[in-house]
Every structure is written in C-alpha cells, then in structure tokens.
Amino acid sequence: MRSLSKTTTDADSLRGQIRDNSVRIIDVRRAEDYKKDHIPKSVNLPLAELLADDSPEKVLKIAQNLGIDDQTQVVVYDDTFGALASRVAWTLQYLGHSEVSLLDMTYSQWKGLGLETDNSETEISSKTHSIKLQPQIMSSAEYLEQVKEQKNVIVIDNRERLNFLEQHIPGAINIPYRTLASDDKILKPKEEMKRLLKNRNIPQDAEIITYCGSVGTLSGLAYYALKSADFPNVKLYVRSFKEWKGLNKPIVRQENANYWDLSAE
Numbered sequence: 001m002r003s004l005s006k007t008t009t010d011a012d013s014l015r016g017q018i019r020d021n022s023v024r025i026i027d028v029r030r031a032e033d034y035k036k037d038h039i040p041k042s043v044n045l046p047l048a049e050l051l052a053d054d055s056p057e058k059v060l061k062i063a064q065n066l067g068i069d070d071q072t073q074v075v076v077y078d079d080t081f082g083a084l085a086s087r088v089a090w091t092l093q094y095l096g097h098s099e100v101s102l103l104d105m106t107y108s109q110w111k112g113l114g115l116e117t118d119n120s121e122t123e124i125s126s127k128t129h130s131i132k133l134q135p136q137i138m139s140s141a142e143y144l145e146q147v148k149e150q151k152n153v154i155v156i157d158n159r160e161r162l163n164f165l166e167q168h169i170p171g172a173i174n175i176p177y178r179t180l181a182s183d184d185k186i187l188k189p190k191e192e193m194k195r196l197l198k199n200r201n202i203p204q205d206a207e208i209i210t211y212c213g214s215v216g217t218l219s220g221l222a223y224y225a226l227k228s229a230d231f232p233n234v235k236l237y238v239r240s241f242k243e244w245k246g247l248n249k250p251i252v253r254q255e256n257a258n259y260w261d262l263s264a265e
Helices: 011-020 031-036 047-052 056-065 083-095 107-112 141-147 161-166 190-199 218-228 240-246
Strands: 024-027 042-044 074-077 100-103 153-157 207-211 234-237
Touching: 031 042, 047 056, 047 083, 056 083, 074 083, 083 100, 083 218, 141 207, 141 234, 141 240, 190 218, 207 218, 207 240, 218 234
Parallel strands: 024 042, 024 074, 074 100, 153 207, 207 234
Antiparallel strands: none
16 A cells, blocks of 8 residues: 555645545535535535444445545544544545545634635546555554554553553553644644653654544544654554443553643653
C-alpha cells in the first residue's frame, strides 16, 4: 500500500474537488442530520452503521456501495471534532484504501464560514474495490500486551485526564484528545503538533499505539494527529480500554484520582 497521501484536506481544496467531481465525501453524522443539510455531493455513512459490523468484508461492501474504488479520493467529515470521521477514515485505510483524508474542520465550522450546503441526496453508482489489509496500523489486545514494555514502544491513552487517572493500561501516557485541536481546526498545525509530542518525550522513531475508551474514535483522531506530524509507525488499538478490561488485562488504578491535578497534560 502507498503511504497515506495526506492527513487532512482544507475547505478550498475540497471545494475544487467537488467542482471537478473528483472526490467521494463521506458524512458520518446521523441520517436525520445529513438529511437536513450537508456538504454538496456528500454521501451519508453514520458511524453507528459502520460499528455495527466493521469486519473487512462488511466494510468492503459499504465502500463499494458508496461508489468507492481503489483510486477514489475520499474525504470524511463529522460535527464532533473529527473523532467519528477519524474512525471511518482509519477503517478504510485498514481495508487498504490509501486515498482517504479528514476534512480539517467540522461541519459547523464549514457552515460558519458560509460555505455551500445542500439537502438533496447524492446519487451513487456502486464500484469495485479490493481488500489489501494493512495489519501494521492495527493493534490487538494480545499484540499490545506483548510489546507494551519494549523500549521503543509508547502507548498513548487519549481519554480525558480524569478517566486516565482513575484507570489505564500500565505504562500508558495521557494525551487527552482535546489537546490535539486548534481553535478552528480538528488538528493543530504540523509544527505545533510536533512540539506537543516532543514535549511529551515521544520520539519520532517510536512504535506508537493509541487507545481510548471503547471503539477507537478519540484514539483514531490521535492516530491521524501523529500521522500529521510525520510519525511513521502508529497503530490503533481499535477495541480500546473496554475490551482490555473485559479481558481482565492488567490495569493501573489511581487512588483519589479526582484530587489530582486534572489540568496537567
């Protein structure tokens, strides 16, 4: 698979692609929100529909039904600071689709700029897509348990600070998802992101595994944040802490977590 071509797409670029009919835009909001209005020519894939069965075979059918073949440029957006869009984009990337990026703003920000919206349903012709799974971007619980204590492996918990303090995977460091955004974009600019990660002593040559609470949304956003900062070896523990606990894997618990300094990053 080619490396991910780019992490985010800006509004001007997307508007040009819309005019050229050279992009498939995926809106991952709920169907009722999509029907009210959406970015022109976008198609709707509510995240819940994907999560109901995110096996490669099911994702392949979804992609094909959305008119996506191997060469289709795909841009994904949400109205939830990029986390839901990230989970869908990562899933397509895991399937083997490299030409996928996140819109660099939420739908509310798009509307706030006075950019075009539409409320008509986009006509779709199904396409054929291949499966070329990318196991190097996915971590299972078993894999994480095997490698988490290795010197060059860093595990990042992207939940809120209090959730992290209450309980987390041993050895994980906390980078709350809210620290990844800028005021008007879902991710900080590249150089700011690099400084954030450098300040947390995360070397660029490390193998990094991100996780969050349950379905890999907050940590999906962190996956793309790391990619935006040119970190080459990033994995998403897609089933995240909910599965880890359910498997009775080791957990660190912080007594009286609510008394700790929650402002610390």
